[in-house]
Amino acid sequence: MNKHEYEGGPAFPTQTVERIEGAAQSFDIPGMTLRDYLAAHAPPDPQKWFKPVGPQHPLMPPLEPPKEIADDAERRLLASWRSDPCFDIRPAGCSPDGLKWVARWEEYWKAILKWEAGKSRALFIQWPYAWADAVLEEQRGLQGK
Numbered sequence: 001m002n003k004h005e006y007e008g009g010p011a012f013p014t015q016t017v018e019r020i021e022g023a024a025q026s027f028d029i030p031g032m033t034l035r036d037y038l039a040a041h042a043p044p045d046p047q048k049w050f051k052p053v054g055p056q057h058p059l060m061p062p063l064e065p066p067k068e069i070a071d072d073a074e075r076r077l078l079a080s081w082r083s084d085p086c087f088d089i090r091p092a093g094c095s096p097d098g099l100k101w102v103a104r105w106e107e108y109w110k111a112i113l114k115w116e117a118g119k120s121r122a123l124f125i126q127w128p129y130a131w132a133d134a135v136l137e138e139q140r141g142l143q144g145k
Contacts, residue, residue, distance in 0.1 A: 008034025008136050038132035046127045054122030058111035061104040068097045078102065 012031035017024050032040075046052075065078040078098055081091045082105060090102055 007036070008038070008132075008139070010034070011037040035129070035132045035136060038135050039128035042128040042131035046123065047131075050127055050130050052119065052122040052126045055115050055118040058108055058115055061101070061108050065101050066097050069095055069101075071095070074098055 010030040010032070011034045014029045014031060015026055016029060017026050019025075063082070065075045069075050069078070074094060077091050078094065078101060081102070090106075091098070094102065
C-alpha cells in the first residue's frame, strides 16, 4: 500500500489556475490528507483500546530504609519522610546510609516527573493519529480492501 492510500487520500483537493506570462496554468493542490483531517477531529478523550507507546516507568527504590541504619528513630524519620509528599525537604540528622536512601528517592521522584511528562506527550501526540488510523482501517474494511 502506498503512502497516499494509507493516509486516505486528499481530504479537500482543489485546483487553482494562475496566469504566468499571459498563459493560464493549472495547479493541483492536494490539501491535507484525510488522515490529518480525522486526527484533527479525534475525540478529546482516548478510547479504552488505545495504548500509547512511551517511556518506561522508573523502578521504585526500596520502601524501607536500609537495614544498616540501626537507629530506630532515624528509620521512623526516613519512613515518615518517604510518605510525605514534600520531597523537596531533606530530613535532618541522617546517617550517610540514610542520605543515600533519601537521594535514591529524590532521583526516583525526578524520574517520575519526567516519565509523566513523556507519557502525556505520547498520549496527546499519538492518540489523534491512532483514532484516524482506526477510522481509515474501518473504512477499508467496509470497502472490502
